[in-house]
Amino acid sequence: MPPEVMVFDIGRVLIGWDPEGFYDRVIGVPARARLFAEVDLHGMNLAIDRGEGFGSVVAACAAAHPAWAGEIMLWHDRWSEMVTGPIEGSVRLLRALKARGVPVLALTNFGRETLQIAQARFDFLNEFDAMVVSGHLGAVKPEPAIYAALESVAHVPPDRLFLADDVAANCAAAAARGWHTHLFQSPEGLAAALLAHGLLTEETLP
Template identity: 55%
Template sequence: MKPEAVVFDIGNVLIEWQPERFFDSVIGPERRRAMFAAIDLHGMNGRVDRGETFGDVIQETAAGFPEWREQILIWHDRWIDMASPAIDHSVRLMAALQGKGVPVFSLTNFGIQTYVIAAERYAFLNAFDRDFISGHLGVIKPGQGIYEALEQSSGVAPDRLLFTDDRHDNIAAAAARGWQTHHFDGPQGWADRLVAEGLLSAKEAM
């Protein structure tokens, strides 16, 4: 069944998100490993994705780990450098779909304040036909609530949605609701899928 709308995750689909790689470049791999072992930084980020205030969460975490305070504050002060660079081919695919009149939605675990920062750097984040951002909704993938919110708000039947995400658990949650899914492991595979679905021509998917 040909999809009626395409749903994009953002991190590692449209924008690279590799905090470990970033901190390797800033403090070195050895200290990065020690830092990430001492502090649940991804859990910290998850609080932001659920809608807590970005600056408050970082300051609270830094206060709890004074020996790592300076490094934790880097997560706040240089956040946009972690959310970098854009995955250009994916961005072109998004624009090509919209150029063909295919609605494109975001479905992303993203904080309220951090999304504003990202959208200032990456104009394409302002171009979705509909946004479904966890920080605003108060629910994150792979919890069912965020998928349900998209279904109800968009009015598109689950089996007419095509969703790409880099995480298997997020894909599995969507598939369980009857969505068509694609595990993103690079833009070329995603381009090939969009061509196979008849949404783009091979030339349009370049």
């Protein structure tokens, strides 16, 4: 069946997320490469996305790696600088879908505190009809529980859902449940997919 409900990932689909670029600017590329090789910062962030306390997780990681403690604490103290801004074309598509009356939901791996920071900065992150957030649920994509939670709030069969996500494994997990999916690489590619699936028309494209 054709999809009738749009589901957006947030990071790297609606807002830019580039911690490596942030550290490159602040401590330099060689030091950043050593830091990321020696400290599992993305694993640390996954714990935050699962709902653990933002400050406590970063502080514990810094304490476990004293040689990098100052650099690790930047993840907490300057987190908003790792968000590079809105992906404007995607935001226009979100609003075009809403203007056409398409229900627009979010399915995102995001910490509780960090999402509050992002929502205060970007008003469009408050415009979803419903949100399923890993930090609230305690499950992250591509785990089945987070997709089941989205299905429970969407109130449509899985084959009526259309997910745009930048991670192939997340799309694959959704597709295995019967969802329509699009591996996000650019707003232009997403616009073409929305046209192909009938969620937007040439007249309603932004």
